[in-house]
Amino acid sequence: MTDMEPLDDPISRTVRAFEQLQSAEGRSAQCPVRDVLDRIGDKWSMLMIIALALRPHRFGELHRSIPDISKRMLTQTLRDLESDGLISRHVFATSPPSVEYRLTPLGTSLLTPLAALVDWADRHHGEISEARARLRDGGEAIEDEPQFAASRQ
């Protein structure tokens, strides 16, 4: 294989990001890709980003919009997203006080790849459920290639 000019399609970029991830070598220096994925991979960030993509929300609105989050985690996740520059916090000195959160341009730019992922999940969760059901029921039936021994057990 001769190495041509660096490819710039998403798959090639992903492969390079992964190789960089390999060389970054865990402990001291965190891989930037992994760093970002950890942030949006937590329990609430993605839900809050999607909620704020629909429209700006006040603290209480967000809480009603995501009913099963505690105020503790709501605050903490908002602070984390804010410190990463994905959302902005706007305080209005009304009485009672009101605070509005909205996506920044950076946060908005995340919507496109995020939407692709959510869209995939939406399209394929049926197949995933079937795969789980297949494993629960039949388990080992489907193996067909002569070179292999049957899998599992």
Place this chain on the structure above:
Amino acid sequence: MTDMEPLDDPISRTVRAFEQLQSAEGRSAQCPVRDVLDRIGDKWSMLMIIALALRPHRFGELHRSIPDISKRMLTQTLRDLESDGLISRHVFATSPPSVEYRLTPLGTSLLTPLAALVDWADRHHGEISEARARLRDGGEAIEDEPQFAASRQ
């Protein structure tokens, strides 16, 4: 805006998926989108999917490819991904035994949205680092009107 025909662009689908997520109502029935995102959002799944996207791997190869994973988590994550139909497991009855893992078509179909996300992370981690640094340094300096502008907009 006429909402006669349902829009089918990724953003519209994402909005609908989110609304479905809202109505699905947490406790008993898990939202399918959330379900999928939980799976690939864990500590190792994404790394293993990317590794298997490059080529099929045997158990030991995968272990060397992701050095800081324990055999326990390697096995567990492989089983989870297999039960979701994202990867397949092929046992060769050689001596010593060898087992190969590869992406299924379903798993391969995840690569496109995943690549979009990794690509975003790769492109924007600089901005994120700057945002964090800004917060550490300036702290409260940048905050504009903590008690001032009560006007909403």
Place this chain on the structure above:
DNA sequence: CGGTATCCTTCTGGATACTG
């Protein structure tokens, strides 16, 4: 309203030792 502070449980995942 928009948060903090504190306590306490659950769940993740690392270390280690053993097996077919």
Place this chain on the structure above:
DNA sequence: CAGTATCCAGAAGGATACCG
């Protein structure tokens, strides 16, 4: 080689109470 089994520490996160 490709796993299992067991134990345990630490992080994530829920419940509750309180505050400006």
